[in-house]
Amino acid sequence: MTASLLRAVESAGAEVGRHDTLNSESAYQTTALADTSFLPGPVLLLGAPGVGKGTQAQFLVNKYGIPQISTGDLLRGNIASGSQLGIQAQEIMSTGRLVDDNLVNQMVLNRLHEKDTRRGYILDGYPRTLEQAHFLDSTLARLSLAPNLPVVAISIVVAYDQLLKRITGRRVCPICKSIYNVHSNLPTTAGRCDHDGTHLLQRPDDTEDVFIERMKTFNDQTAPVVAHYRNLGRFEEVDGDQPVEAVLADIESALLSLRNNSSLVSATSN
Numbered sequence: 001m002t003a004s005l006l007r008a009v010e011s012a013g014a015e016v017g018r019h020d021t022l023n024s025e026s027a028y029q030t031t032a033l034a035d036t037s038f039l040p041g042p043v044l045l046l047g048a049p050g051v052g053k054g055t056q057a058q059f060l061v062n063k064y065g066i067p068q069i070s071t072g073d074l075l076r077g078n079i080a081s082g083s084q085l086g087i088q089a090q091e092i093m094s095t096g097r098l099v100d101d102n103l104v105n106q107m108v109l110n111r112l113h114e115k116d117t118r119r120g121y122i123l124d125g126y127p128r129t130l131e132q133a134h135f136l137d138s139t140l141a142r143l144s145l146a147p148n149l150p151v152v153a154i155s156i157v158v159a160y161d162q163l164l165k166r167i168t169g170r171r172v173c174p175i176c177k178s179i180y181n182v183h184s185n186l187p188t189t190a191g192r193c194d195h196d197g198t199h200l201l202q203r204p205d206d207t208e209d210v211f212i213e214r215m216k217t218f219n220d221q222t223a224p225v226v227a228h229y230r231n232l233g234r235f236e237e238v239d240g241d242q243p244v245e246a247v248l249a250d251i252e253s254a255l256l257s258l259r260n261n262s263s264l265v266s267a268t269s270n
Ligand code: AP5
Pocket: 047, 048, 049, 050, 051, 052, 053, 054, 055, 056, 071, 072, 073, 075, 092, 093, 094, 096, 097, 098, 099, 100, 104, 124, 125, 126, 127, 128, 132, 166, 167, 169, 170, 171, 179, 180, 181, 182, 184, 185, 214, 240, 241, 242, 243, 244, 247
């Protein structure tokens, strides 16, 4: 990676992942109402395109008052701002391939140093290659980033046909990042965000052709990451083919159980 590109990552990287929004009124809260009695620590949300990582991350952000760090959102933020990183990422993302590991790793590392990660964070869409996973594992072991808890990984699973329907039906708010769907989660006013009235957009990579490529990329490069965290043992799989609230309940219960187990691991290894 060139020095100028690295500078672009440093200056433009962290802005877009900070929107703490939900598009379900029943669950829409500010982080001021978050449950701070539970220390979530670092949480990985893994899964293929459209399993619901972003949707669930937004609920967890509001529930626990920790940030969502979505590498997809960070990259789209760079595209929107026209940064050098964004120009480079745009072509790659439009084909369903993955952006360079070094670039994404540096972007995440910069974000992890921010103060709002001290109680934990949700990594959404990262790591996506074994190289990224090894970078994350070694970085967290080497740097004493708070909180000093081991990573827990939750993999969401949904059948291929459902994913295609979700991806092609997804609409997003470009301002607050709320996520909608023409099949399952319509806004109150057609085509407008419930929270700020902005015109909803379809992501350029949410076409059937690009979805097919994204799935190939997932199977080739990200499925081994899922296996890596499964083998490490701080891992749970959740059925994402249920109503959003049921998926959330399963994720929360997985998180509580993993955190109890990993707290023990952490306590005994200190
Ligand atoms: P990214 O933005 O991360 O896309 P993705 O991983 O393909 O995931 P999606 O955002 O498509 O889906 P999601 O699981 O978040 O689902 P959502 O909640 O929105 O990455 C885009 C690109 O950036 C990559 O292709 C790559 O080029 C690049 N990139 C990103 N990270 C990278 C990295 N680490 N390394 C290298 N390159 C990277 O839900 C989908 C739809 O389903 C929504 O409409 C929602 O309303 C609906 N829905 C959600 N849950 C349910 C449910 N339970 N029932 C019915 N509908 C539901």
